[in-house]
Amino acid sequence: MSDVAITTLLIVSLFALLASSVWIGLTLAGVAWIGMQLFSSRPAGDAMAVTVWGSASSWTLTALPLFIWMGEILFRTKLSESMFRGLAPWVSRLPGRLLHTNVIGCTIFAAVSGSSAATCATIGKMTLPELAKRGYPEEITIGSLAGAGTLGLLIPPSIIMIVYGVTADVSIAKLFIAGIFPGILLASLFSAYLAVWAGLNRHKxxxxxxxxxxxxxxxxxxxxxxxxxxxxxxxGSIYSGVATATEAAAVGVVGSIILSAVQGSLSWATFRDSLMGATRLYCMIALILSGASFLTLSMGYIGLPRHLAEWVATLGLTPFMLIVALAVFYIVLGCFLDGISMVVLTMGVILPTVQSAGIDLLWFGIFIVIVVEMAQITPPVGFNLFVLQGMTGKEITWIARVTLPFFILMCAMVLILWWVPQLATWLPGHM
Structure with a gap:
């Protein structure tokens, strides 16, 4: 059977299982089993057992549940209320005034939470009632929150960066460092837009x-x-070299528990809820990662990544054209899959192509994070849109429309990152 026929069969199987409401992790494992069983000589069951165990027992991946747990603990503290009280006096004289609390609040909280959804929900819980009470228009408050909430993926620590680092074998600590400048720049673009909007809509x-x-x-x-x-x-523990990403995650968990206790938010109920919430989310992610690892192995045995890379090479795409094509591909894919699924599902196929084009995998990791951020605010499966729909009761399409300017700013950020790659590569190379 030709490569095109095999690829078509696997893609049809993938979407058929997804359309049947089968869990994404099981879907990936199922497609991998079909591919290996039908088109390779290695026993699928033995390969699946070894791969799933190896993926689930990765020491590097230990940082992931710890960072998730830290975010869950902070979500249940009074941290958001304290942040608003500390930020509001400093932004009241800027063009747009308190609208900037969405951007600055998300930027700060992103540095202690690796989740976009958690950042959006936590800061939204703080800012939306306060801004509504003061008379700020809903479309700009909700739109700016949806856009700025995506900073939870770009500003370290980041769950997506950990997932990418594990799948692409790139240093997670360097990825964290690489996300600092692009994250600050993207937050600055959001604030600049709010200032321009406020100048054009002074009466609002x-x-x-x-x-x-x-x-x-x-x-x-x-x-x-x-x-x-x-x-x-x-x-500080990561950048100073005192701790690895996993050890720093443990520091964050202990620190968040202490912070919760000092603020009077720590109780057996909140501790249990945070632990169970983190466990549920990590189990979902771990299942997806395990299925994706098996799928990557299966495609490797079949030879699809190598053949795809060879096919792309024959197209004569320049590195810039390849990046544009990948950006469009991930934005479209983000309409149907969540960010983690996008990364783990595609890396096995995409990475050989990217490497053959001579693109730095560290830079590519930051690029992937930004386009996954864009997927967080694209209907119908934009996670931030779901979070805000639950918080505000607005329609998904309305939230997507008011978030469009921030989506465009992210597109501009991708172009800036391409033309100035040192934004992502300079700092990791000097630390």
Whole structure:
């Protein structure tokens, strides 16, 4: 059977299983089993057992459940309320005023949570009621929150970066460092857009109701101390070389538990809920990763990645054209799959092609994170859209429409990253 026929059969099997509401991890494993059983000489059952065990027992992957647990604990603390009180006095005089709390709040919280959905939900719980109470328009508050919530994937620590690092065999610590400058730049683009929007819609921005002196602002900033201390403990331990990503994740869990206890949010109920929430989410991710590892092995035995890479090479695409094609591919794929599934499902096929084009895998990791961010706000399976729909009761299509400007800014960020690759590669090379 030709490669085209084999690929078509596997793709049809994949979408047939997904359409039947089979779990994504089991779907990936099922397609891998079909491919290996029918088109290779190695026994599928033995290969599946070895691959699934090897994927699930990876020490590097240990950081993932710990970071997820840290985010779950913080989600149940009073951290968001404290952050708003500390940020509001400093942005009240900027064009757009309190709208910037969405962007700055998500940027700060992203540094202690590796999840886009958790960042969006936590900051939304804080800002949406406050901004609505002060009369800010719903379309810009919800749109900016959906866009800025994606920073949870780009600013380290990041769950997607850990998944990519494991599947692509790239240093997770270097990926974390590489995400700093692009994350800050993307947050700056979001804030710049809000300033421009406010300048064009002055009548929609409420006037400030209070005027604090510099001393009063500094005093209110004390509410930012807990989150800044936790960020310093987690990221500082990684960048100083004191701890690996896994050890830093453990530091984050201990720090978040201490922070929760100090704020009076720690109880047996919140501890149990955070642990169970992290367990459920990690089990889902681990199942997907295991299925994807088996699928990667199966495709390797069949030879599809090598043949695909050879086919792409015959197209004569320049590296830039390849990146544009991949960006479009991932945006379309993001309409149907979540970010983690996109990464683990495609890396086995995409990485040989990217490597043959001479593209730095560290840079490519940051590119992947940004396009996965874009997928978080594309219907019908944009996770941030689902989070905001649950919080606001708005239609998915309405939320996607008001988020469109921030989607366009992410597209611009991809182009900036291409033209200035040092944004992602300079800092890891000097630390």
């Amino acid at each position: 921005v409420p006037t400030p109701t209070d005027s604090l002196t510099l001393q009063e602002r500094l005093y209110e900033s004390r509410h930012l101390i807990p989150v800044v201390a936790l960020i310093a403990a987690v990221l």
